Amino acid sequence: xxxxxxxxxxxxxxxxxxxxxxxxxxxxxxxxxxxxxxxxxxxxxxxxxxxxxxxxxxxxxxxxxxxxxxxxxxxxxxxxxxxxxxxxxxxxxxxxxxxxxxxxxxxxxxxxxxxxxxxxxxxxxxxxxxxxxxxxxxxxxxxxxxxxxxxxxxxxxxxxxxxxxxxxxxxxxxxxxxxxxxxxxxxxxxxxxxxxxxxxxxxxxxxxxxxxxxxxxxxxxxxxxxxxxxxxxxxxxxxxxxxxxxxxxxxxxxxxxxxxxxxxxxxxxxxxxxxxxxxxxxxxxxxxxxxxxxxxxxxxxxxxxxxxxxxxxxxxxxxxxxxxxxxxxxxxxxxxxxxxxxxxxxxxxxxxxxxxxxxxxxxxxxxxxxxxxxxxxxxxxxxxxxx
Numbered sequence: 001x002x003x004x005x006x007x008x009x010x011x012x013x014x015x016x017x018x019x020x021x022x023x024x025x026x027x028x029x030x031x032x033x034x035x036x037x038x039x040x041x042x043x044x045x046x047x048x049x050x051x052x053x054x055x056x057x058x059x060x061x062x063x064x065x066x067x068x069x070x071x072x073x074x075x076x077x078x079x080x081x082x083x084x085x086x087x088x089x090x091x092x093x094x095x096x097x098x099x100x101x102x103x104x105x106x107x108x109x110x111x112x113x114x115x116x117x118x119x120x121x122x123x124x125x126x127x128x129x130x131x132x133x134x135x136x137x138x139x140x141x142x143x144x145x146x147x148x149x150x151x152x153x154x155x156x157x158x159x160x161x162x163x164x165x166x167x168x169x170x171x172x173x174x175x176x177x178x179x180x181x182x183x184x185x186x187x188x189x190x191x192x193x194x195x196x197x198x199x200x201x202x203x204x205x206x207x208x209x210x211x212x213x214x215x216x217x218x219x220x221x222x223x224x225x226x227x228x229x230x231x232x233x234x235x236x237x238x239x240x241x242x243x244x245x246x247x248x249x250x251x252x253x254x255x256x257x258x259x260x261x262x263x264x265x266x267x268x269x270x271x272x273x274x275x276x277x278x279x280x281x282x283x284x285x286x287x288x289x290x291x292x293x294x295x296x297x298x299x300x301x302x303x304x305x306x307x308x309x310x311x312x313x314x315x316x317x318x319x320x321x322x323x324x325x326x327x328x329x330x331x332x333x334x335x336x337x338x339x340x341x342x343x344x345x346x347x348x349x350x351x352x353x354x355x356x357x358x359x360x361x362x363x364x365x366x367x368x369x370x371x372x373x374x375x376x377x378x379x380x381x382x383x384x385x386x387x
Contacts, residue, residue: 022066023074026081031089035112038079044115044135045108046078049085049094054102056121063374064124073128077135101169107134115140117168123372133164141168148176155183159195166199173199178206188214193221197230203238203259212259229302235259236267246275266296270303282314293327304331305340312347321350338368342378349385358385 025048026034038045048065050057064070074080085094085102093099097106097114107116116134118141133139144161152158158180165173177199184192188210197218200207211218211231219227235255243252249271256267269292276285289307297303304327311324325347331340341364348357361382368375 021068022071023080024071026079029081031093034079034081038108038110038112041079042110044078044110045112046074046080047106047108048080048082049090049099049102049104049106050082051086051102052084057103059121060103063376064127067124070124070127073131105130115142117141119167119169123374139164141165145170145172148172153179153183155180158183162199174206181206181210188217190221193218197222200234203234208234232260239267240271243271269296277310286311286320290323299334301331301334301340304328305343308347309343312343312350318351321347325351336363336367338364338371338373341367345381354385358382361385
């Protein structure tokens with residue numbers, strides 16, 4: 001009996017710690033009950049709007065929400081809840097608050113009025129910043145939007161609103177950014193360059209034109225590699241969108257030819273293998289991906305890492321894993337980072353080379369810590385290797 005009681009006490013303590021160490025979400029409560037509880041306790045509401053298939057949503061739930069520092073920032077001020085936006089009450093909430101992307105975070109005051117919104121997966125520090133901004137009228141999306149629509153054109157205000165509107169995926173950020181640049185007389189100080197860079201998510205954004213026109217200045221502030229990768233990614237994203245899953249390769253090529261004609265052959269080949277992979281045509285994908293790597297990627301560590309990762313995750317043949325390992329090691333040779341070392345570690349593990357698997361996993365862990373990335377998964381992998 002004593003042993004059973006002791007076990008129950010330990011279990012209770014562990015459960016209490018788990019609840020206190022992260023966000024305390026209300027489970028099985030209706031939206032009406034959430035609203036009533038927030039009013040009774042005089043707290044704001046945090047609504048995690050998710051979808052069951054959403055990878056970033058799962059990552060946030062597993063890696064960020066349970067963190068003690070996140071719980072400490074949320075629990076004293078919020079009643080927290082989760083709703084699947086494609087089921088039950090979530091369907092009406094998604095429609096009412098225009099939730100189209102996941103995860104979206106909706107913040108309400110004590111009376112149930114929407115005051116702030118943000119979206120996407122992010123590190124704990126960034127999420128805590130969002131949490132705190134939602135409590136601050138000077139940073140709340142809805143409050144700032146009201147001021148903007150009422151005609152506030154102060155330069156500092158326009159900068160702040162542009163950032164908040166961008167994070168909320170409100171298209172007003174485009175016009176407010178243009179107005180800010182106008183009031184700042186298009187002066188490209190390092191701070192303004194970083195501002196434009198951070199708020200450019202499409203080739204249709206005003207920042208894209210500024211970035212392309214002033215490429216040299218942006219490279220000096222942002223860094224050559226970061227700038228080039230960002231511009232390339234924006235062009236690639238737009239081309240893929242117009243390509244319509246391979247149904248309109250003419251439009252795809254037109255975008256590449258307009259903005260980056262010197263890379264048309266590479267992008268066309270990449271588009272072809274991306275479509276094969278998307279459609280799970282792995283037998284056709286493999287030889288073309290390896291040929292693509294050999295022809296276009298011998299000095300491109302990111303694309304080599306992506307191809308080796310796909311070979312790791314979607315094939316079970318030892319010979320293919322060995323070829324994938326060569327590609328991953330070439331990626332590391334060009335530029336060693338958390339991702340490609342992690343891929344090499346997993347491939348060595350598949351090939352039953354525990355010593356090298358642990359070696360590269362430890363390098364991946366060290367690089368992840370240096371860059372401030374989440375380390376939970378790589379730490380768990382190293383524990384498995386040590387058992």
